[in-house]
Amino acid sequence: MLPDKEPIVIELDxxxxxxxxxxxxxxxxxxxxxxxxxxxxxxxxxFWNIILGSILFVILYIIFIVLHEAFHLIGFMLFGSVPFKSLKYGLNLELGIAYATTEQPLPNHAMKKALLLPFWTTGVLPTIAGFYFNSTVLVLVGAFLIAGAVGDFSMYKELRKYPKNALIQDDPHLPKLYVYMPQEKK
Incomplete structure (x- = not known):
């Protein structure tokens, strides 16, 4: 349950x-x-390596964007113990972004972990695999997905200002978080 106080709003530009x-x-x-x-x-x-590599890059990039958002959902469940039924996933074509959200608020410490899980799984791991297997396509997909986590890092940076037990509610439509400070004990 969310506190009755007005939340602090974190909105990304x-x-x-x-x-x-x-x-x-x-x-x-x-x-x-x-x-x-x-x-x-x-x-x-x-010529053929560039064409085939480009096609493979686009396919992998789309798959990894979908996985990026799926890992947010996994993070919500794993770190925030939210039920599967509270999760939402989709595309906001107006903003040109994919999104993953939950209707249930998470403690700040859980939200921060859920924000960064996709960075590691869809950015860092493919990059390491790309270097290991000498795959330029995987290295490039990893670079794009690491950079794609810039919004997640921006939110993470803002959340560091608040206590770990503050409740964080994700906006279901916009790149916005609502921070509910913990109740002060009397």
Whole structure:
């Protein structure tokens, strides 16, 4: 149950996040491709490799975006103990974003973990696998998904300001969180 007090609202600036995402994506792509080149020194830029790699990238990118949101849902259940029936998942075509949310508020410590779970599972792990298997496609997908977590990191950064037992309610339609401070004991 949520406290009767007005919540503190954390709202993300979508335009700023999109610009941040472009900058981080560009930087990571350059960095990761340079690291891969230094480590393996064997890029094949034939026409068919570029075409097939591009198609594979798009397919994997879409799959990993879906998985990114699914891992938020898993995080809500795993760290926040929310029931499956309280979860919602979809696309907001107006904002151009996929979303995963829960109707149930989570303690701050659980919400922070749920926010960052997709970064590790759909960003870092594919990147490591890409370097291990010398797969430029996986390295690039990982770079894009790491950068795609820029909004999650922004929310995480804001949530660090509040106590771990504050209740966090996710907005079902907008990239917004409502923070309900814990009741003061008398």
């Amino acid at each position: 979508i335009k700023k996040l999109m610009m941040d995402n472009i900058v981080v994506t560009s930087g990571l792509v350059i960095l990761f491709v340079a690291i891969q080149y230094i480590c393996f020194k064997n890029f094949d830029f034939s």
